Amino acid sequence: MISIRIKLILFTSMLVIIIGALSCLFFLSHAKRQQKDALKRLGTSLVMLLVQDNEVKHALRSIQPAFLDAPIHRVRELDSEDEIGYLRISNSQTVMFEEKAPWVNVDMKKIPFRKDYQNPVTTFSRTVWTRGGLRIVDEPSQTSEALLFSCITMDSGEVFCDFAAPIFEKQTFSEEEFAAQILGEEGVTKEKGQQILGFVQIGLSHRKLVERIQKIIWQSIIPLGVFIVFGGICVTFFLTRYIVSPLRHMASITLDIAKGDFTRTVDIHSQDEIGQLSTNFNQMTRSLRGLCDEKEKIMNQLREHVHSLCHANKELQEAQERLVRSEKLAAVGKLASGVGHELRNPLGAIRNSLFIIKKKIPGTGVPTDTQKVNQLLEIIERETERSIKIVNDLLGFSRAAKPTVSPTKIHSIIESSLSRLKISEKIKRVVQVEDPVPLVLVDASQIEQVFINLIQNACDAMPMGGLLTIRAQREDNSVLAITFADTGCGVPDSIKNLIFDPLFTTKPKGLGLGLAVSSSIIQRHGGYIDVKSKEGKGAVFIVKLPIVTT
Amino acid sequence: MEQKSPKSYRYRNFTVVFWFVFVFLFQTAFLIPHAITAENSVIIIRSQQISAYNEAIKGFEEGCKKENISIKAIYDLNGDTEEGKGVIQNIKDKGLKPRAILAIGVLAATLVKEQFPDVPIIFCMVINHERFNLQGANITGISSEASLADQFAILKELLGARKSVGVIYDPAKTGKIITEADIASKEFEFNLVKTEVLSEKEVASALKNIVNKIDVLWMIPDSTVITKNTLSMISTITLKHRLPIFCTSDAIVKAGALVSVSPNYKYTGLQAAQLAQRLLNDSAITSLGIKQPDKLKLTLNTQTAEIIGINLSTIRSFPDVVLYPQ
Numbered sequence: 001m002i003s004i005r006i007k008l009i010l011f012t013s014m015l016v017i018i019i020g021a022l023s024c025l026f027f028l029s030h031a032k033r034q035q036k037d038a039l040k041r042l043g044t045s046l047v048m049l050l051v052q053d054n055e056v057k058h059a060l061r062s063i064q065p066a067f068l069d070a071p072i073h074r075v076r077e078l079d080s081e082d083e084i085g086y087l088r089i090s091n092s093q094t095v096m097f098e099e100k101a102p103w104v105n106v107d108m109k110k111i112p113f114r115k116d117y118q119n120p121v122t123t124f125s126r127t128v129w130t131r132g133g134l135r136i137v138d139e140p141s142q143t144s145e146a147l148l149f150s151c152i153t154m155d156s157g158e159v160f161c162d163f164a165a166p167i168f169e170k171q172t173f174s175e176e177e178f179a180a181q182i183l184g185e186e187g188v189t190k191e192k193g194q195q196i197l198g199f200v201q202i203g204l205s206h207r208k209l210v211e212r213i214q215k216i217i218w219q220s221i222i223p224l225g226v227f228i229v230f231g232g233i234c235v236t237f238f239l240t241r242y243i244v245s246p247l248r249h250m251a252s253i254t255l256d257i258a259k260g261d262f263t264r265t266v267d268i269h270s271q272d273e274i275g276q277l278s279t280n281f282n283q284m285t286r287s288l289r290g291l292c293d294e295k296e297k298i299m300n301q302l303r304e305h306v307h308s309l310c311h312a313n314k315e316l317q318e319a320q321e322r323l324v325r326s327e328k329l330a331a332v333g334k335l336a337s338g339v340g341h342e343l344r345n346p347l348g349a350i351r352n353s354l355f356i357i358k359k360k361i362p363g364t365g366v367p368t369d370t371q372k373v374n375q376l377l378e379i380i381e382r383e384t385e386r387s388i389k390i391v392n393d394l395l396g397f398s399r400a401a402k403p404t405v406s407p408t409k410i411h412s413i414i415e416s417s418l419s420r421l422k423i424s425e426k427i428k429r430v431v432q433v434e435d436p437v438p439l440v441l442v443d444a445s446q447i448e449q450v451f452i453n454l455i456q457n458a459c460d461a462m463p464m465g466g467l468l469t470i471r472a473q474r475e476d477n478s479v480l481a482i483t484f485a486d487t488g489c490g491v492p493d494s495i496k497n498l499i500f501d502p503l504f505t506t507k508p509k510g511l512g513l514g515l516a517v518s519s520s521i522i523q524r525h526g527g528y529i530d531v532k533s534k535e536g537k538g539a540v541f542i543v544k545l546p547i548v549t550t
Numbered sequence: 551m552e553q554k555s556p557k558s559y560r561y562r563n564f565t566v567v568f569w570f571v572f573v574f575l576f577q578t579a580f581l582i583p584h585a586i587t588a589e590n591s592v593i594i595i596r597s598q599q600i601s602a603y604n605e606a607i608k609g610f611e612e613g614c615k616k617e618n619i620s621i622k623a624i625y626d627l628n629g630d631t632e633e634g635k636g637v638i639q640n641i642k643d644k645g646l647k648p649r650a651i652l653a654i655g656v657l658a659a660t661l662v663k664e665q666f667p668d669v670p671i672i673f674c675m676v677i678n679h680e681r682f683n684l685q686g687a688n689i690t691g692i693s694s695e696a697s698l699a700d701q702f703a704i705l706k707e708l709l710g711a712r713k714s715v716g717v718i719y720d721p722a723k724t725g726k727i728i729t730e731a732d733i734a735s736k737e738f739e740f741n742l743v744k745t746e747v748l749s750e751k752e753v754a755s756a757l758k759n760i761v762n763k764i765d766v767l768w769m770i771p772d773s774t775v776i777t778k779n780t781l782s783m784i785s786t787i788t789l790k791h792r793l794p795i796f797c798t799s800d801a802i803v804k805a806g807a808l809v810s811v812s813p814n815y816k817y818t819g820l821q822a823a824q825l826a827q828r829l830l831n832d833s834a835i836t837s838l839g840i841k842q843p844d845k846l847k848l849t850l851n852t853q854t855a856e857i858i859g860i861n862l863s864t865i866r867s868f869p870d871v872v873l874y875p876q
Binding site: 184 | 597598600601602603629655656657675676677682771773776777778798799800801802804815
């Protein structure tokens with residue numbers, strides 16, 4: 001990616017170089033034109049000086065070259081830069097004076113010899129501005145002394161500006177023309193035919209012109225170009241510093257903002273577009289920060305809602321499970337109540353009958369060798385008693401009494417439960433009750449039965465000993481959680497959902513009614529019981545009971 | 551003794567009479583030029599045929615009648631140097647020895663001064679005569695321009711004091727006038743804004759440079775500044791800026807200048823006749839120096855005055871005022 005800084009530097013540098021080059025070309029062409037014009041003016045003035053000199057006319061008239069010495073000397077004095085390459089003064093027949101500068105390596109015979117003059121009217125070129133641009137316009141000369149100008153390139157490559165002019169025998173008296181004009185009459189003086197006495201021809205070398213142009217190039221044009229380029233580069237650096245630096249700063253801040261740092265702001269307070277951009281950018285950042293905060297707030301609310309939904313869902317599931325369990329228990333209870341009620345009477349009759357049989361056997365004289373009969377009777381009696389107990393338990397489960405609740409300290413119930421159980425010395429007990437512990441609305445005898453069941457189960461799960469931790473702490477303003485944690489064998493995941501079902505047991509002599517009864521008692525108290533366990537890593541039974549609200 | 555015939559006597563008498571008559575006539579013929587020179591006779595040499603010169607000649611002729619001076623001949627040089635030289639050579643070849651010569655115009659004045667060093671010469675109608683070195687023991691002249699004091703007095707009357715007067719001049723031609731004008735302008739409390747030009751081409755830019763700094767443009771007879779090409783341009787620029795032009799030529803007034811002070815050409819001729827009379831009356835005096843013209847005329851352009859918005863009522867009351875257009 002090419003940065004805007006590089007683009008700006010490249011573009012401006014190219015622009016500056018083009019402007020510099022064009023300026024140099026313009027000044028070079030202007031300097032060349034000026035130098036050529038100066039050379040033309042010099043040539044014209046030198047030729048005119050000789051043309052208008054009376055001594056030159058006299059020399060030509062009387063064919064006396066000696067008279068030419070003084071005017072030629074005057075011309076040489078005017079040629080301060082030694083530019084005259086050759087000078088020739090001739091009449092129509094012969095060359096009266098011919099001389100070339102020592103540095104000129106040219107055969108004078110090769111320079112065209114002027115000896116006729118047909119049209120005295122010459123044209124002067126001038127440039128004028130028109131709609132189509134610069135145009136060169138040729139205008140007829142107003143002077144009678146018309147100048148012949150041409151450029152001659154020699155075989156050696158040397159270039160001469162050749163100036164030639166005819167020398168006329170007589171001239172109009174211009175002062176009289178002026179007097180006529182001042183005195184209110186014009187055009188009284190008429191031009192008459194003028195006899196040509198001869199020609200003056202001067203060749204000015206281009207050597208000095210080229211030297212001067214080169215001097216201008218090295219002393220003016222190149223420094224000017226360098227100055228323009230360096231100036232342009234300085235301007236470019238200033239521009240990039242002034243324009244690009246704030247943009248780069250803004251770009252870095254944009255990156256930070258993209259990463260989420262909305263505290264970054266652009267501190268540019270200029271009164272230009274960049275300043276306005278930074279103000280708008282800061283405003284946009286503030287808006288973005290507000291939107292992000294709002295989004296975060298919404299997300300948090302959403303998370304809370306999701307969490308509460310999950311919680312509600314879980315509670316719903318648990319409630320559903322509890323409902324199903326209670327329905328099942330109710331059904332089982334009804335069944336058990338019916339079965340128990342139906343079995344109670346036959347079992348009672350069997351027991352009574354067995355009591356009568358036992359009483360009558362010694363009276364009847366039945367021999368004692370009928371010991372086997374006695375043993376069988378004992379079995380019948382024992383199993384009948386056991387059956388009656390089961391029936392009673394079932395009836396007890398089905399006819400659970402409605403709890404009579406009162407504000408109770410949970411600590412006392414825990415202590416009472418522990419005192420009523422015989423716990424092995426291998427099991428370490430830890431009771432942690434937060435102080436002050438809130439009172440709970442419970443039926444103390446029923447809750448004690450629950451706690452006894454749970455402690456007994458924990459002790460049964462740790463036959464080799466372990467740690468029993470009982471902890472009571474407020475879960476929130478309305479619920480007190482009592483946990484019974486053991487380090488026993490734990491509850492396998494497969495049976496976790498079955499342990500609160502009636503008649504489900506993992507114990508060899510258990511009836512499977514302890515946890516089912518406990519769960520039903522806790523439910524009747526408006527709480528619930530839950531288990532968290534991993535097989536082999538102990539189990540935690542949590543009892544949640546409502547707190548007394550004042 | 552031999553007796554002579556009457557016929558031979560008659561022949562001898564005739565021969566004697568003839569010789570007497572012949573000698574008398576010869577002597578008379580020989581003495582005619584001396585007799586002529588003894589008279590108050592002058593010749594006029596004119597540079598060229600223009601009405602101003604002719605008017606001066608008319609005035610001179612009138613003056614000569616009054617002063618009893620005879621004009622022997624009027625020669626015309628046709629504005630050509632070579633022709634002029636030929637004409638003068640003819641005069642010399644004829645052996646004419648005038649008591650005085652009136653040279654009208656610069657060509658005539660310069661050639662006569664060169665060719666007749668021992669004859670009293672009176673020149674007139676020479677524009678800016680100081681340029682041509684017309685001084686000498688035998689030279690008397692009448693300036694063709696009003697004196698600077700006269701010009702500035704009229705200018706002060708026209709514009710008031712403490713004004714900026716602009717002038718464009720070629721130092722090679724009118725530098726001397728400007729040097730004198732510098733001194734004279736201080737007396738008249740004028741601020742003279744001078745601009746030098748070396749060629750006709752520079753006049754336009756020179757005028758544009760000073761046009762907003764001056765109250766009046768003073769045009770002096772400078773052949774670099776006043777040409778056919780510049781005259782209309784100067785008139786256009788000054789009228790555009792409502793700038794009055796003060797000059798010494800009524801021809802420039804006709805071209806758009808506001809006012810000019812110039813000699814009365816006919817009266818210049820009369821003045822030349824008076825000077826000739828003084829020179830002829832006293833042969834000991836050969837030069838009377840350069841005189842200022844006795845009578846001036848003011849030429850006013852009323853159209854220009856209207857455009858510029860200048861009140862000419864005070865100037866119109868002057869004597870010898872010519873209004874243009876009439």
